[in-house]
Amino acid sequence: MTIADLADAIEVDPKTVERWITKGREPYRKHRFATASYLGVDETYLWPEALTRDQVAAASQSEVLTIYPHRWAVPRDIWGRLFSGASEEIDVLVYSGLFLADDAGLMRMFGDKARSGVRVRVLLGDPDSHEVAQRGADEGIGDSMAAQIRSALVFYRPIIGLDNFELRLHDTILYNSIYRADDEYLINTHVYGTRAGNAPVLHLRRVAGGDMVATYAESYEKVWAKATPVES
DSSP states (O other): OOHHHHHHHHTOOHHHHHHHHHSOOOOOHHHHHHHHHHHTSOHHHHOTTSSOHHHHHHHHHHTEEEEESSGGGSOHHHHHHHHHTOSSEEEEEOSOOHHHHTOHHHHHHHHHHHHTTOEEEEEEEOTTSHHHHHHHHHTTOTTHHHHHHHHHHHHHGGGTTSTTEEEEEEOOOOSEEEEEETTEEEEEEOOTTSOGGGSOEEEEEOOTTOOHHHHHHHHHHHHHHHSEEOOO
């Protein structure tokens, strides 16, 4: 993007944008927010020193919508509303996420979203990996974890190969599951010795200047980058 393009988009003089870049000038808050929104990045990514620690902490607290003590305590309609509201991107990071894959309505929604132009990315654990075997052992379910992933793959099969839908297998140690629809996230924390369905869930929404959602978003991208694509 050229300086002129950005200046035109946020309605400032091109020379002003040039001074931000070449002289390290810090824009007014409204211009920082407009620029970050237009470029699709966090304000603190462009200007790390623009917000004080207290401001970042306050904004991050505002990112928390609610906390559920267990995943099973999340109302069923919350999952549907989360994904149905996506207009740009849906991301899922799990080991099996069988409770999603086994939901024919959600699978149909994922397919419909992909066909409408929403980018849908799903990360499942590699059923043959050491990490999946270890998680099964830690949760006391043995080989069932790998079996659940293979079952989930079967449910995803009808939409693998659609434009805008991508599925990859990962072999990371998963500290939490991530369910994202645009700027809204459900984060299912993982607790040693406890199945994911019994662990707490954070319901988050990205807020300008906040740091919590950005941390989970960066984590997702790191797993995605090293995962193996599943072809139709």
